[in-house]
Amino acid sequence: MVSWIISNPFQAVACACAAVAAVLALWFLIRRPTLDRATKLLLLAGIGVLPLATATTGNVAGFEATKARRFCASCHVMTPYGDDSGDPRSATLAARHARNELFGEDNCYGCHADYGMFGTVVTKLGGMRHVYEYVLHYRTMPLEEARRTIHIRTPFQNATCMHCHSTAGPSWNAIPEHASLLERVRTGELSCASAGCHGPAHPFSKPAPPAVPMAPGGAPTADVAP
Amino acid sequence: MTALRIAAVLTLIGLGLMVWSMLVPTPLPVMLAMTVGQGIGSLAFAIYLFIVVRDVRRAWRARRSGDPS
Numbered sequence: 448m449v450s451w452i453i454s455n456p457f458q459a460v461a462c463a464c465a466a467v468a469a470v471l472a473l474w475f476l477i478r479r480p481t482l483d484r485a486t487k488l489l490l491l492a493g494i495g496v497l498p499l500a501t502a503t504t505g506n507v508a509g510f511e512a513t514k515a516r517r518f519c520a521s522c523h524v525m526t527p528y529g530d531d532s533g534d535p536r537s538a539t540l541a542a543r544h545a546r547n548e549l550f551g552e553d554n555c556y557g558c559h560a561d562y563g564m565f566g567t568v569v570t571k572l573g574g575m576r577h578v579y580e581y582v583l584h585y586r587t588m589p590l591e592e593a594r595r596t597i598h599i600r601t602p603f604q605n606a607t608c609m610h611c612h613s614t615a616g617p618s619w620n621a622i623p624e625h626a627s628l629l630e631r632v633r634t635g636e637l638s639c640a641s642a643g644c645h646g647p648a649h650p651f652s653k654p655a656p657p658a659v660p661m662a663p664g665g666a667p668t669a670d671v672a673p
Numbered sequence: 674m675t676a677l678r679i680a681a682v683l684t685l686i687g688l689g690l691m692v693w694s695m696l697v698p699t700p701l702p703v704m705l706a707m708t709v710g711q712g713i714g715s716l717a718f719a720i721y722l723f724i725v726v727r728d729v730r731r732a733w734r735a736r737r738s739g740d741p742s
Contacts, residue, residue, distance in 0.1 A: 512698035
C-alpha cells in the first residue's frame with residue numbers, strides 16, 4: 448500500500464480527496480444538518496473543492512495510466528502484443544524496445560505516440576478511436592480472427608523512430624546499410640520496418656514475408672509496409 | 674434542501690466513477706471517469722452553486738427591503 452502511494456502520488460491525492468469528500472457528502476445525507484453558513488462551507492468542500500481536486504489529479508493519473516502497456520493490453524485483442532513486449536526472451540523489435548529503460552512499461556505509447564506540438568492530443572484522440580472500434584467491432588471477436596484482421600491504421604512513420612534514432616549519429620551511420628539508405632529513410636520512402644531492414648515490430652501478427660529481392664548494395668528493392 | 678441532497682448523491686456517484694478508474698485503469702473506467710464521472714460531479718457542483726447563490730440573493734433582497742424574514 449505504501450509503495451503504491453509513493454509510486455502514484457497523484458492517485459494517492461485523488462483517492463484522499465475523494466474519501467474526505469465522500470465522508471462530507473454522507474454526513475450531509477445522513478445527519479441532515481440545518482443549512483447554515485458552516486454547513487454551506489463544508490458542502491463547498493465536499494461537493495466542490497475536493498471533487499474538483501479529485502478530478503484534476505485523477506485526470507493526470509488517468510492520462511499516465513493510458514500510457515502503460517497493461518492499459519493497452521487490457522483489450523483482449525492486444526494481449527499478444529502486450530505479452531510479446533513483456534517477454535524477456537522475445538527478440539521482436541517491440542520487445543527489444545520494451546527492455547530499454549527509456550520505454551519500459553510505456554513502450555506501446557513510446558512508439559505509437561505522435562510527437563508533434565499537439566502530439567499528445569492527437570494520440571489521445573486516436574486512442575478514443577481505438578476504444579470506439581473495439582467496442583463496436585472487436586469486443587467479441589476471437590483472438591485468432593482479430594490477429595489476422597487488426598492492422599495499423601496508417602503506415603508506421605520513420606519520424607517516430609527518428610525521435611530517438613536521429614540518423615545523424617556516427618554509430619548509426621557507421622552501419623553501411625544506414626549510410627547508403629540515409630535519404631530514403633529520412634524522407635520515409637523506405638520504412639525502417641521493411642522486410643529486409645528491421646522488419647515489423649510485431650511479426651507474429653503478419654503473414655510470412657515474401658522473399659525480397661536484394662539490390663547489389665544489400666538494400667531491399669521494394670518497400671514492404673510494416 | 675432536497676436539491677442539495679441530490680447534489681450530494683450525484684457527488685458520491687461521480688467520485689465513485691473517478692476512484693474506480695484509478696483502481697481499475699482500463700479503457701472503460703478511465704473513459705467513464707473522464708466523461709460521465711466528471712459531468713456528474715460538475716452537475717452536482719452547479720446545483721450547489723445555484724442553491725447557495727439563490728439563498729444569498731434572497732437574503733440580500735430581504736435586507737434591502739427591510740423584511741426581517
